[in-house]
Amino acid sequence: MWLLVRQPESGIMNSKQPIGVFDSGVGGLTVVRALMERLPNENIVYFGDTARVPYGVKSRNTIEEFTMQIVEFLLQHQVKSLVIACNTIAAVAYKRVQQMVGNMPVLSVIEAGAQEALKVTRNNHIGVIATNTTVNSNAYARAVHAHNPDTRVLSQATPLLVSLVEEGWLDHEVTRLTVREYLKPILADDVDTLILGCTHFPHLKPLIKQEVPHLELVDSSITTAEATAQALAAASLLNTSEQTPDYRFYVSDIPLRFQTIGERFLGRSLEQIEMMRLG
Incomplete structure (x- = not known):
């Protein structure tokens, strides 16, 4: 069953809203790391679907359904752009995500x-x-x-x-x-x-x-961060605030090794991790 995803209304996005980044698991944190380095002023909300990884063995319909659930969750956080930090999702559901969010910038690895x-x-x-x-x-x-x-x-x-x-x-x-x-x-x-x-x-x-x-x-990860910077600049959505950026990390499960692997991928301590089950 498809979820009803609200379409962003034109003109409501502003530069201080966060970038939404999502992945089927923990690997997308390498993209988050690149975004932090390339766009140090940006707020970021990350979702990793660690309870349902790997996506690679699942059907196209299942991947699209899971993706819609994640995008709906990120839209609730008032993101101004979406970064698909998972090659499997990008390969299967990129166009579907674009259709879901209208004119919001959507970047794909x-x-x-x-x-x-x-x-x-x-x-x-x-x-x-x-x-x-x-x-x-x-x-x-x-x-x-x-x-x-x-x-x-x-x-x-x-x-x-x-x-x-x-x-x-x-x-x-x-x-x-x-x-x-x-x-x-x-x-x-x-x-x-x-x-x-x-x-x-x-x-x-x-x-x-x-x-x-x-x-x-x-x-x-580096090329996606650069593409995100260019897309935000083109949409006049770059955050120029000098306030300390807010980083939030959500996962659908917290496996025993998640903290160790996640911090290795991110290159820094993982703070503000919350578990959020979808579907």
């Missing part, structure tokens, strides 16, 4: 990553590493080809890397060998640019760079 990859590639051969669902959706290839249909995109599913990152094995030999194995088909295709198509993967940048120093790495 996939669109931001695709545009940045097109800027830096020299031979128009782009590789993508991501979860199975993101790869199977072909979302990165569609996003790239929408701007340049002549670009070759090779996507590689790398499901083991999510668990390795959450385990904290960022420079472990097991992780190194796993990355090496996953990158073989991409390197055989002569790509010169690699999109890190999962919000967990920015933590592996140093290791990946050691393995393939010749590749340009596109960190979608």
Whole structure:
């Protein structure tokens, strides 16, 4: 059953309202971290659906329904823009979110990553590493080809890397060998640019760079933060207040390791965490 989502009325948004960021779990905190660094004046409300993660094994209809519930929750917090910090949600429900919120700026890790990859590639051969669902959706290839249909995109599913990152094995030999194995088909295709198509993967940048120093790495958390800054500026919604920003974090469950993993992803202490069950 679809929820009835209120449409934002034109003219009610103001610069001091928060940015709404959401993810299927904890990985989206890498995007929050990038937003904090790029837009230090902005208030942020984050929702991670930790009770129902992973989304990658769920049907399209279920992902869309869960997404609508999250967006409705964030709209209740009077957000001025939405950032989809989950590649799976962005791949499946991006257009649905846009339809739900009307003219509110909606940013997607996939669109931001695709545009940045097109800027830096020299031979128009782009590789993508991501979860199975993101790869199977072909979302990165569609996003790239929408701007340049002549670009070759090779996507590689790398499901083991999510668990390795959450385990904290960022420079472990097991992780190194796993990355090496996953990158073989991409390197055989002569790509010169690699999109890190999962919000967990920015933590592996140093290791990946050691393995393939010749590749340009596109960190979608950084590119999404930059795209958000540009979208807010275009809508005259940048917060110029010098007051200390307010950061609020909501999750649908608090697993035992959430605090440890979350603080590693965010790069600082997690404060104001509240549990909020949806649906």
